[in-house]
Amino acid sequence: MQPKLNRLLRALAREGLEVTYDGRLYSVRLLGDANAPPAEVLLPPDLPVEGKAFQQLAHLAALKHPGGGEVLRVRATPDFHPGDSGVAIGSVLHTRGLVVPGAVGTDINCGMRLHVADLSVEDFLSRRDDFVERMKGHYFFGTRDVAMSSRASTALLRDGLPGWLLETLDTPLGCARGADLAQLDAEVDRVHLGGALHGNPSWAPDALTREGVVRDAGLATIGGGNHFVEVQRVEAVEDRARAWAWGVREGQLAFMIHSGSRDVGKHVGVAWRERTRKAWPQGAPFPESGILPLADEALVAGYLEAEATAANYAFLNRLLLAELLRQTLRELFGDVEAPLVYDVPHNLTLPYEGGWLARKGACPAGDGQPVIIPGSMGATSFLMVGCGDARSLESASHGAGRARSRFSMSRGGADHSEAALGLSGVDCISLRAERRVEEAPAAYKPIRPVVDSQVEAGIVREVARLAPLLTFKA
């Protein structure tokens, strides 16, 4: 291990980085930039490291705006890996007086949602094929163009889930027609921030605010990449008191949803990437990292409102994905309770200590907060509780982390046998064969060391472990 580590440190030094490592925590800084805060990375010695991701972190910490504002701290989670917009996935950025749209990216309010159901695994598996066929209809072919009233859509984008619910009570359309709206209302408390950010519908694509009935092809769909819907079994409970309080018990069925704001986030993210570039002060050189901050107060407020608009959409997307699961369960098994445990965003800018905290693939881990860390398909996922650790900027990993790129997984010549991909015994439902390969367990780091390192560092504690039964990938 040591020679390998020394090689990495030397390679990074050649690229202009100053790196130290104490066996748990890396500290990274651009050489010769003593004013920039060092970026910290929690990473146990047995996990693979990527030079590019370190470089991206060091550049993020060194970010400056000629108009003022400052980066206070940068921290990365143990699942961090290079991002293609110049900001590593797993970065947490604490700023004052400036905001970095690229530190959230286009996948705004990507997040996790977890439900449990009082249904035995045996009963569920006895109707597995029926269940899969119905969900395929919903997630892959069927429930496209989800209808909602223009009023509900506008209220959602502006006020989030409570606004949407208020308008939907009068005119339930689409998936909402079969929903228990009183239950959805009661569950809003278990959505991070109440699922209610202050948005502005004018930042959303025009189609979402059209008069009359809005028909949206993206709503209640999983989306690509690492997004998924997974049916699991609660295989072990570590913190019985907390699990009980959250409604989680051993042997229950669970539903885990990983999805985001679909094309709405892309629309907002791309628009603000342009605006941020145009807002860069005339004559000032562009940072070589390509990462641009906003410092102007009105622009910062405008961006945060746009981000919130997409975030509100993502909250509803995850809610409706869960609602389709819940309705399908009722169709197959009668009156099954499938209450929400928690819904938490891991790509969002939120107020923190008088400034802003931008998380890109990092789960909030405030004291007592539920933290959801999914393993790859076929691996255990974790329900944790945050410890409110300040050194980690109250942030945990959002998964195991990608070990190999989608491209490197799918290219010819690679061993695509089930065994090599780690897919033996994995029940993955997707219409696209290449998705199973790109997202196979072999593309991801092992989840155990990622979780353990965060427990040892006092960031999270284990509440329950969830074993996969079947996974839907778009």
Place this chain on the structure above:
DNA sequence: ATGTGC
């Protein structure tokens, strides 16, 4: 991340 495209 994106009704993706290396």
